[in-house]
Amino acid sequence: MTGMSTFLRGHRWLVTLLALLVLVVVNAVLQPNLFTGTVLKSNLTVFLPLVLVAIGQTYVVLAGDIDLSVGAIIALVNVVTVTVIAAIGNGVGAVLLGLLAGVLTGMACGLFNGFLVAVMRFQPIVTTFATGIIFSGLALRVLPTAGLPVPTPYWRTYAGSLLGLPVTLWILAATLLLVALLSWRPFLTHLAAVGGSRTGAFQTGLPVARIRIQGYVLAGLFSAFASLCLTGETASGDPLMGRMLALSSISAVVLGGTALAGGSGSALGSVLGALVLGMIGNVIFFAGLPFEYQTLVQGLITLAALAGGVLMAGRQRW
């Protein structure tokens, strides 16, 4: 029993993988055409933004911080991108410049968060809650109402295929490759060290503040990716885009076995967590339950994952 729980503590994402498989089976029973190309592709399109944000959130949480502003970053990146594209003139070059502007915006937001938290030493939850409001405000300033469609090549490419496979699948593959590259770098170990023991990391001589900032910049970067995907799906600007994604990303991170206290976890686990959350939505839809249940069930599952983590870690009385 102890051996089992020790094993699970190191591989908490296995539980998530199991849950995902169960959900896939249930979904397949409820929706017999699940494994057809079109359905898989549309599922991927729906899940991809959350997968991306959850990956970004993982890097922040690993370092023992949290980012509540990722939803607002998504909105800001979206309106900046569509505005830049419209301003330059809707050509392919304009789209590329728009994408670049979006990515830079996301990273700048992350840099701002990281500066406030790691250099100014503001409390992460409150800080990113506040910066989230600031980013939302900026998004409304840039584009007060939804609209401003993106040029056809943008959304057509996003919905299209490359070498016989959907573009969304290529994006997922590229993302996973990026995650793998990051995980092989010393940086990820340093991030976990900062989250695991900030004093230990400092005494070891790690540049703690810089590492935390880098975590936030990554969260901003992946939020920007998520936003650009959402933009490919909605094909227009929306200053209220991505509202729910901040909390869902934290749910996904928790479900993926990353400790909210920092120090241990993996981006891959968060990908699984995000997929679980997506599949829950599917199952509820195809089981014919009202849509409102989705949020409720998500909340309960996240709480269960947190409880599981606490129980597995063993209780410490003081």
Next chain:
Amino acid sequence: MPPALKAQGITKRFDAVVALSDGALTVERGEIHALLGANGCGKSTLCKIIAGTVLRDGGSVEVDGAPLEPKRPADAEAAGIALFYQELSLVPQLTVAENIFLGHEPRTRAGFIDRRTLEDDAGRLLGPFKVVAGSGLDLHMPVAHLAPDQRQIVEILKVLARRPRLIIFDEATAALDRRQVEFFFRMLRELKAQSIAMIFISHRLDEVFEICDRITVMRNGATVATYPAAETDVNRVVHAMVGAMTEHLHPPQVERPANEQPRLVVDRARGRRLRDVSLTLRPGEILGLGGLQGQGQSALLRGLFGADSLDSGRVNLDGASLRLRKPADAVHHGIAYVSGDRGRDAALHGRSIFENIAAASFIRERRFLVWPSRLAERFRQAAAALNTKYVGLEAPIGSLSGGNQQKIFIARWLATRPAVLLLDDPTKGIDLAAKADFFDLVQHLAAEGTSILFYSSEDAELLGLCNRILVFNGGTIAAELSGSTMTALHLTRAAYGDAA
């Protein structure tokens, strides 16, 4: 050749507290140099200044003749300095190998971690220690799962992995057993032959005389003397360390009549670290718990406070049987607890001194609403009895020094007038003057009838303060010392079992 390290006139203040008034230390190449002094004398601060984790206010540091102005640990490291941390610098979630090379991971040409080299190198460092490390010290094991001595070995390896030219070992042997220490010393002698300079801090004087070439003694933030180890002895060094404070450590004994009703009776208590512990505590008695660290003394005290559960055994207070399931049960019955791990166990961080004192009274008296002004007078008296320097009851607890914080936690219980006071190595990390005040207070409490169970990791404290001493070994009471048997010799002999 200039010395490996030359530090002169180092000063450092933390807010109002002067940690260092005149720190000085010179270490030659290939020398093992002991730095000794009572807790709080400033030796750890001096080392942290040399290693760049604390910035000095004044003075100069030269390494191999070149001035050193470290702004951060990395600067000192670049100068070849490595510090073994008393408070461990390991990250519990990372594996042994990851911890050893944290921040110095070998990389492939693409910039990725070179796992194979990392594990080979870590394995090579760990290899020699395997014989003495016990089971479970594996390269892939998260440090969180290791025993304290194993963590200490990992910490030592982490220091060595940086190939430093000057190493500061701050209590590097504290958690090691004798075999591991011998192993470690063999390693130090090899380093010495490679003309690496070492500063060795230890509370075990026999080790100091065994391994060190010279000894520098600090007292109250200043360096007082340096001796060649071969030309001095334990007595002289201890005298230099303690100075005029010795007498405070041996306050006069108060005799109690032996025929009173017992206050507290523990009958065959068993728990995670306890095997059939029985004892009787009389009113006003100070009963010492001695022995090596971690032999069940803390486990007993925490069990009696309801913080850790006892598996079996009976506890009687003034003849009535007690069930202690949580600390609140103990507090209601007038049992108080003060631990040396102030930060973890006692402090309400960021709250005022007043709130820190009041916390226990609320529970004891089942108060739900209070008038701060009425309570304040009571607490002011309690705090005044402690000879504590504080700005006002409203000041935050963090504004006090460690010793004064500890006195505040005693004051918390004074205000509840406890029947039994449990002291769990309470003087850890507080200075000698505060210690003396603290002991006066404990004796004062005992004289008023409070019974005291006192565990200390310092034998001198037990011998100086207690009416009797129970010596623990392996979770059980190995010997009881009283009267003429209360000597350091008997205490050490009982603590080490038959080995001494």
